[in-house]
Amino acid sequence: MTFLKLPSNKRERDYNMAKQEEYIRKPDWLKIKLNTNDSYTGLKKMMREKNLHTVCEEARCPNIHECWAERKTATFMILGDVCTRACRFCAVNTGLPNELDRQEPERVAESVKLMGLKHTVITAVARDDLKDGGAEIFAETVRAIRRSNPFTTVEVLPSDMGGKEENLRTLMDAKPDILNHNIETVRRLTPRVRARATYERSLEFLRRAKEMQPKIPTKSSLMIGLGETKEEILEVMDDLRAVDVDIMTIGQYLQPTKSHLPIKKYWRPEEFREFRDIALSKGFKHCESGPLVRSSYHADEQVDAAK
Template identity: 45%
Template sequence: MSLPKNSEKPLRIPPWLRIKLPKTGNFSCTSDLIKDLELNTVCQSALCPNRWECFSKNVATFLIMGHVCTRNCRFCNIESGDLAPLDADEPARVAEAAKRLELKHVVITSVTRDDLPDGGAAHFAAVINAVQDAMPDCTIEVLIPDFQGDEDALKTVLDVRPNILNHNVETAPHIYPDVRPQADYAQSLELLKRSKRIAPDIPTKSGIMVGLGESDDDVMSVLDDFAAVDCDIVTIGQYMQPSRQHPMVKRYVEPEVFDSYAEEGRKRGIPHMFSAPLVRSSYNAAKFV
């Protein structure tokens, strides 16, 4: 099939992004457990390239509040559409899955639920409490939406004391109108800043993807912004097109350039930089703790 006239041709995926599938039986065991407990994971919903490796290590990032999002970020593979009511039993099932997988570090994220008065903050808190009760020695990281700038919602999550508070800015601000039209870069930075003010002892974390049309100077500018809000942990990874309906990759960044991003972040005073092509927000998250 020939490409339409004047259409862009997708870039060839470089060798450093070709993933070897694991050969252990743990992948199907983890997948079956998640299915059995009727849970969602961002690993599956977002088509994360690391899901085979993580499932094979009994690791998953739990996606709460359903699998349908109120927003429609163009880079994301999570659905938008009809929303389901919150599931009151979900916190207990997440805790049960974490216990069965014998996790030492649990990552909990969600779809964005702008339809809820608190954006789902109380449900986040309920899941955190359930995991804490079931596994007191387990550390918990939450990757939260922006709660539309609601400081009380943010405080609801911080009050139950997760070990890490994560909120991704995703990309450079000038790209937001194209790929994140319902989000606000300044609002996301303000969330990270508020978190430090409300709970200064809880580390903050954020991240971006490269390959959506940003320049290296844009990446440096975002690192400056992270440093200005005292963000403790920053992840930088390569954007990969989930399907032909999503924006094409504008550039593939070489591993050596990712190394330079990490060095620049450390120069700016960011304590923990994780920058590599296959780095994702929750990939190997336990190592950050």
């Protein structure tokens, strides 16, 4: 018996179609409800008018409609919108950043006031081009929010700032209400998933933060679906608790574009609930765990739990 050999272009087209189908197929529990009401459009308009960026948009967060339209919350992204790193899971633009905008902290503080936020999250692109990793602007943003919004709690979500202790100290001296730094993935996958950052450096960053300001809760996030095992996820929990991290979030990795890392597994909602229960049993004060959970998801509800 002989088999006809498909032309190479036909095989390539069929392969690409199969890969595309694999890319767009998602389980029912990952379907997102879109809501573009006045709160959503108003918040988007304000961000553009004040030349501000949000990680909600830049990282293509699946919860943007819920947070903007229903909860009226947003995670501000400072230090521009161009990152010096090219992590293979992240949709934020990579390249050479612009000059620092010294007025950005005041614009963020004004926006927090206009939105009437009780809790705000400030994150940033990685700025390895800066000696302090952006720590000064981070700290000034915290202070600016405090000056105009004394009753707003402030959570910061920085990169590892090059792993330099003096950079972290600059930020911690501003005394944010929560220090959030993401471990992102399990130890084995870190070299493949993250650019420049290391698993051990992130743990050390969290350890030093708690050492500098013992009363400030620390937090970290893990995305799963990149090929990790359950045992590796539990190892991350133990490693985070070993450096006294108080809050953990666990969410499903979703491939932003075809050029990013592919999804290896969709973890089921009941598995996320199990991870939450295990995390709490290991001593975390709070754990947000679910398919659509992201680092800042329902962050406003975690403040009391952290304290």
